[in-house]
Amino acid sequence: MPVITLDRERFSEFVGRDLSLAEMTKWLPWLGFDIEETGVDFVKVEFNPNRIDFSSYVGVARAFKGLRGWEIGLPSYNVKANKVLLRIEEAVSEVRPFMLAAIVRGIKFDEEGVSELMEMQEDLHWGLGRDRKKASIGVHNLDVIKPPFTFTAVEPHSVRFIPLDKNNEMSLKEILEKHEKGIAYKHLIDWAPKYPLLIDKDGKVLSMPPIINSELTRVDKNTRNLFLDVTGTDYVAVEKSLNVLSTTFAEMADTIESVKIRYVDQTVFSPNLTPQKMKLRKAYTNRLLGLRLSLPKIIECLRRCRIGARKVSKESIEAEIPPYRIDILHEVDLVEEVAIGYGYYKLKPTFPSSVTIGKQHVANKTANMARQIMIGLGFTEVMNFTLTNERLHYRNMRRKIKGTIKLANPVSIGYTVMRQDILPNLMANLADNKHESFPQRLFEVSDVVGLNRKLETQCERRLHVAAVSSHVNANFTEIKSAVEAFMTNIGLKRYRVKPAENSSFIEGRVAAINVKNIPIGIVGEIHPEVMNNFGLENPTAAFEINLEAILQ
Amino acid sequence: MIELRENEQRTLMTISSLGGKADVDQIVRTSGLAHASVMRASLRLSKEKLVKVIEQKRAIATLNDEGKAYARKGLPERQLMKSLIKLGGKARIGRVVANAKLENQLVPIALGWLRQKGWARMEGQDRTLKALKEPKKGKDEIVLKILAENGATITEELKKEEQEAIAALRKRKLVEVEKKTLRILELQAKGRKLIKKGLKLAKEVSQLTPKLIITGKWRKTKLRKFDVTAPGPPMNPGKIHPLQQIIERAREIFLAMGFTEIRGPLIETAFWNFDALFQPQDHPAREMMDTFYLSNPKAGKLPEKKVVNAVAKTHENGWITGSKGWGYNWKTQEARRLLLRTHTTAETIKYLSKNKNPPIKVFSVDRVYRNEQLTYKHTAEFYQIEGIVVDKAVTLCDLMGTLKAFYSRFGLRKVQFWPCYFPYTEPSAQAMVYVPRLQHWMELCGMGMFRPEVLSPMGIEYPVLAWGGGLERIAMVELGLNDIRQLYGNSLSWIRRTPLCQ
Known part of the structure; x- marks a missing residue:
């Protein structure tokens, strides 16, 4: 989740009141922030990705003032019409078809302001842009470039410019191969025959979206006028990004001016900061929240969340959603805003009157019966992961890899496949407990997974029980007694024991347990080579039974 | 009259035979008794003032x-x-x-x-x-x-x-x-007197046998008195795993509150795990970074067309739900991908799509997976607690009350609810709980009411309250652990010594 560090003094300036740290940590959570860390004179907070507008001081202060009732209602943004032209050439349609832009005049930055801008840009790239794929942002010093601007696509070697933070000119191809940002993001464009490029009237390069800006348009604390561009493959993400960005600047600058954007087939003016309208019903709100709020009260709650609201009938409200709120999809989202504006801390927990009778699932009921029997037989329960690896599951057990359910993206070599039985885990448990006193009798009642092409998921979850007994005198007779006691007590009376072959066990000391001629389990003495593979010294006998037969 | 046990008598006699004064090692060598027996006898003998125990500090020198x-x-x-x-x-x-x-x-x-x-x-x-x-x-x-x-x-x-x-x-x-304490036992006047009077070494029987009982010979037999305070040899009972014990507690609370248990597959299609829950197909949680996908088998089957189409349209443009939708092209292929379920809510929505008559109260305490490295804080596999209430007029406040009732049974009574975000619930909240043992607030679980975009495609007409959180977090508090790996380390010494009643 994204994080923003709020310096108390600086945040106070944005809010317009001298705040204490205690006040900040008290109220920020009621806006949905998680307090990560409280420092000497700062609070580090985490925010949810749906509120990407919280990635700047401006955004947090805007909401904070609203919740406290110091400044409520819809923030208004005036966009001054300007004739600056941006041409989108046909050539980009293959690689990065969309671009919107805005002009900001009279911004006052300090060092911190510039670095905050960078952080906000990164949050937007992550949260809205899907790591620059759907949308990416460029912020330029307007005073060093000349409109009209052109967004075009060119041959990889045809243009050279100095990328940001570098001293030498590089070709577009070189940037993708050598520049750190180029290497990181080349996959977004390197498949295209021509690369996207934003240039000004004289052909000076502003940026190579979505990779890097040019050093020429670098923004520092002396920059006063900005040109904002957002490019991308998803028009909605591009528009939302620009809205969040330009509304943030609007509160730090003198004016926001529009840019005339000419696509091949149409012309648009951006940014479009007109609030969207949505209807909210009083009854719906109260029904979901469990409150009895009046219409004026609901309007006040919304205004505290900086949403414009006015009564349109006795029962409903028209809400005006500020352009930076990219997360309001449905009337229900406004209901939550009402709850936030009302204050989650004021909501009184109640208990639903629904009368129902509880019932446990047959699998867990059976699992608990199995546990009871195994404990009675003197076995101690262990709990293992169902994720395991081929070495442990197959090689150590002297068996062939077969019917494996495999992860596409394992995170470590220890966990690459789903287990098909429990026994290998129990052997590993014995290996981990070699230094503990013997006898060691372990069992597990839990899940394994097997292939079953008939099912929607091609796989089947199965409940198994497995047990090992390990000590100097462990043998087949002992474990056979245990398995018989288990079968009798779990209620599987009509079972047959038949000699079997299984490479994990000693030949002639292993049997299959069949019910209705279907093998459901195995019992035997573990093969000495398996013992060697696990580095075990004491003889070990084991059984494992599939309990699905009981569940049916 | 002092009655001495056999070992005490033999110790006393040995001291006497060694000239009335001897150290413990000497007595052990001469009497053939075990060291521990002599030590135990010396306690009793000195308590009865028959011998005096003299402790001497000695420095023992050896060459290296x-x-x-x-x-x-x-x-x-x-x-x-x-x-x-x-x-x-x-x-x-x-x-x-x-x-x-x-x-x-x-x-x-x-x-x-x-x-x-x-x-x-x-x-x-x-x-x-x-x-x-x-x-x-x-x-x-x-x-x-x-x-x-x-x-x-x-x-x-x-x-x-x-x-x-x-x-x-x-x-x-x-x-x-090396410094060592030497214990010397010295016969006292009272002890000498006792020996003079004649101590007969009566043969004592320690194990009562069926024969003694049946024949009645027990009447003439002296049954040795035991030091009943001495520790017995260690014994390890068959035992439930401490984590399973916590799982059972959570299940019991749910059952007592009238919830019915549901259980679904561990391997799911992305459809039930994500799409049915209105998580857009390019949502970060769906990336390989966070979710385990399968390479074999790779893809599963989708449910009936009607449901799939409704979900698809809801993602694309909101369908009839009144939502704007996410505005992208929904892909069947992506929804068919098989994965290790990241939450039990995958089963919940599947269950609700088939069981629609309120009131419904269901729960699960079951295994889920996240693509995480094993660290002291995270495991790739863990248990999720999930509770669901569906009824005609349940509210956000009802959800808060239900959840409070549930966790108070774990002794967690102080709960706060903060606004939060989840793709499939609105309004949403997270519950923060005050843990008396740790003396601080802890994030406990996420909660909310299922979004209309989730309900409508499944034909669910009533509000659905849902909450879910990790079980391990509570287990660690209950068991006093600070490393989650201990829960799955299966250290026998830990399982053997952890009490079941905490």
Whole structure:
């Protein structure tokens, strides 16, 4: 989740009141922030990705003032019409078809302001842009470039410019191969025959979206006028990004001016900061929240969340959603805003009157019966992961890899496949407990997974029980007694024991347990080579039974 | 009349036979009793004032390997001296050393001691060594010999100057001294009297046998009295795993609150895990970074067309739900991908799509997966607690109340609800709970009401309250652990010693 560090003094300036740290940590959570860390004179907070507008001081202060009732209602943004032209050439349609832009005049930055801008840009790239794929942002010093601007696509070697933070000119191809940002993001464009490029009237390069800006348009604390561009493959993400960005600047600058954007087939003016309208019903709100709020009260709650609201009938409200709120999809989202504006801390927990009778699932009921029997037989329960690896599951057990359910993206070599039985885990448990006193009798009642092409998921979850007994005198007779006691007590009376072959066990000391001629389990003495593979010294006998037969 | 047990009698007699005073080791050797038996007997005997226990601190000296070597070959300075005398009492240092076959690193030590002991002196530019006197055997050399012959030696039994020599040898790191408490049992007047009166060694029986019982011979048999306070040999019972114990507690609370348990597959299609829950197909949580996908088998089947189409349209443009939707092209292929379910909500929505008549209260405490490295905070596999309430008019406040009732059964009574975000619930909240044991607030679980975009495609008409959180977090608080790996480490010593009632 994204994080923003709020310096108390600086945040106070944005809010317009001298705040204490205690006040900040008290109220920020009621806006949905998680307090990560409280420092000497700062609070580090985490925010949810749906509120990407919280990635700047401006955004947090805007909401904070609203919740406290110091400044409520819809923030208004005036966009001054300007004739600056941006041409989108046909050539980009293959690689990065969309671009919107805005002009900001009279911004006052300090060092911190510039670095905050960078952080906000990164949050937007992550949260809205899907790591620059759907949308990416460029912020330029307007005073060093000349409109009209052109967004075009060119041959990889045809243009050279100095990328940001570098001293030498590089070709577009070189940037993708050598520049750190180029290497990181080349996959977004390197498949295209021509690369996207934003240039000004004289052909000076502003940026190579979505990779890097040019050093020429670098923004520092002396920059006063900005040109904002957002490019991308998803028009909605591009528009939302620009809205969040330009509304943030609007509160730090003198004016926001529009840019005339000419696509091949149409012309648009951006940014479009007109609030969207949505209807909210009083009854719906109260029904979901469990409150009895009046219409004026609901309007006040919304205004505290900086949403414009006015009564349109006795029962409903028209809400005006500020352009930076990219997360309001449905009337229900406004209901939550009402709850936030009302204050989650004021909501009184109640208990639903629904009368129902509880019932446990047959699998867990059976699992608990199995546990009871195994404990009675003197076995101690262990709990293992169902994720395991081929070495442990197959090689150590002297068996062939077969019917494996495999992860596409394992995170470590220890966990690459789903287990098909429990026994290998129990052997590993014995290996981990070699230094503990013997006898060691372990069992597990839990899940394994097997292939079953008939099912929607091609796989089947199965409940198994497995047990090992390990000590100097462990043998087949002992474990056979245990398995018989288990079968009798779990209620599987009509079972047959038949000699079997299984490479994990000693030949002639292993049997299959069949019910209705279907093998459901195995019992035997573990093969000495398996013992060697696990580095075990004491003889070990084991059984494992599939309990699905009981569940049916 | 004092009644003594067999071991106590035998200990008393042995002391008497050893002249009325003996240390525990001696008694053990003579009587053939176990050390622990003599120690236990001595407690009783001294309590009855039959013997007196005298504790003496003793320093036991032993030679280390280097010390043993010098006991054989002589101290380095003695080796040099012998060589010098053989060479006529005056010779160049090099020759003396070569003749003595002394290791180079020992030469400075040897020369130092020669000077300190006043045996020889170095003279002139050419480093000639000259003997000053014929050295007699020093106290240190005598002690070295004693220790070599006796092995471990009680220093207190040596002469004063020998004790000083031991201290010096200890400084030279040739001798190691270990402090030990010696227990000597001394017969007292009361004890002597008792023996005089005649202590008969009655044979006692420790194990009552069926034969003794049936024949009635037990009447004539003396059954040994046991020290009932002595610890028994350790025993390890068959036992439930501590984490399973916590799982059972959570299940019991749900069942007591009238919830029905549901259980679904561990491997799911992305459709039920994500799409049905209105998580857009390019949502970060769906990336390989967070979710385990399968490479074999790769893809599963989708449910009936009607449901799939409704979900698809809801994602794309909101369908009839009144939502704007996510505005992208929904892909069947992506929804068919098989994965390890990241939450039990996958089963919940599937269950609700088939069971629509309120009231419905269902729960699960079951396994889920996240693509995480194993660390003290995270495991790739863990248990999720999930509770669901569906009824005609349930509210956000009802959800808060239900959740509070649930966690208060775990002793977690102070709960706060903060606004939060989840793709499939609105309004949403997270529950923060005050943990008395840790004395701080902890994030407990996420909660909310299912979005219309989730409900409508499944044909669910009533509000759905949902909450879910990790079980391990509570288990760690309950079991006093600070590393989640301990829960799955299956350390037998931990399982064996962890009490079931916390």
